[in-house]
Amino acid sequence: MKNINIGNPFQILFPDNCVVCKSSKMMKDIPLCVECFSKLKFVSGSLCQKCGRPIDGKNEDLCEDCKKNDFYFDFVRSVYYYDDITSKLVKYFKYKNVKYIGDFISNSMYMKILSESRLQDVDFITFIPQSFFKKFNRYYNQSFLLAKNISDLTGIPLISDLIGQYETFISQAKLPLFLRKKRKKMFYSLKKNFHCEKILIVDDVFTTGKTLSDASEILKKDYSIKQILAITFARS
Numbered sequence: 278m279k280n281i282n283i284g285n286p287f288q289i290l291f292p293d294n295c296v297v298c299k300s301s302k303m304m305k306d307i308p309l310c311v312e313c314f315s316k317l318k319f320v321s322g323s324l325c326q327k328c329g330r331p332i333d334g335k336n337e338d339l340c341e342d343c344k345k346n347d348f349y350f351d352f353v354r355s356v357y358y359y360d361d362i363t364s365k366l367v368k369y370f371k372y373k374n375v376k377y378i379g380d381f382i383s384n385s386m387y388m389k390i391l392s393e394s395r396l397q398d399v400d401f402i403t404f405i406p407q408s409f410f411k412k413f414n415r416y417y418n419q420s421f422l423l424a425k426n427i428s429d430l431t432g433i434p435l436i437s438d439l440i441g442q443y444e445t446f447i448s449q450a451k452l453p454l455f456l457r458k459k460r461k462k463m464f465y466s467l468k469k470n471f472h473c474e475k476i477l478i479v480d481d482v483f484t485t486g487k488t489l490s491d492a493s494e495i496l497k498k499d500y501s502i503k504q505i506l507a508i509t510f511a512r513s
């Protein structure tokens with residue numbers, strides 16, 4: 278594990294203005310101003326043992342969602358809540374490929390991994406794949422870049438091409454919640470000759486848990502991976 282600060286100390290091309298509110302009172306090496314940075318909300322407190330949803334005040338291990346659904350993942354943790362600030366950071370990174378935002382996001386996730394020993398105890402790191410159509414339009418897969426950065430920082434090897442994503446012409450994020458829960462399978466197995474005991478999936482946002490669960494199902498059924506852990510930058 279490397280010793281780093283949040284933000285990338287080697288990044289020289291930093292913006293003069295906050296990517297969220299355009300203020301010029303910037304935090305050093307962070308794409309946010311002092312005020313926006315201070316508004317970021319860490320996910321903390323009593324969390325669901327499985328998906329990481331806050332269950333403050335309840336003396337239980339699992340949240341209502343995890344009791345109702347048979348999610349295939351075993352343990353998910355997220356750095357921040359999904360709000361105006363984190364959604365803007367993710368959006369800029371996703372659609373504009375802004376490197377310093379990707380560095381900030383992956384460094385924040387790395388700090389979270391350092392604070393959760395269970396997330397460090399894995400054999401490989403992987404990421405949520407993208408369909409060819411989306412890749413073609415966006416030119417790169419942002420989850421791959423985050424996973425690559427986190428692999429470099431932790432020294433945990435990166436494995437790709439385990440699962441593929443079916444073509445979808447409407448972004449899942451644009452579908453109403455009830456349709457997102459109902460939709461068919463998103464992924465298929467690429468049937469690579471691969472096996473390990475524990476794997477960490479890197480993704481940007483945890484919403485319903487369906488995407489991570491679908492990917493985890495393939496990793497468990499087709500690759501006999503025993504434990505699927507995941508880290509996301511934000512969660513709703």
Ligand SMILES: [Zn+2]
Pocket residue numbers: 295296297298299300309310311312313314
């Ligand atoms: Zn700001």
Ligand SMILES: [Zn+2]
Pocket residue numbers: 325326327328329330339340341342343344
């Ligand atoms: Zn849960």
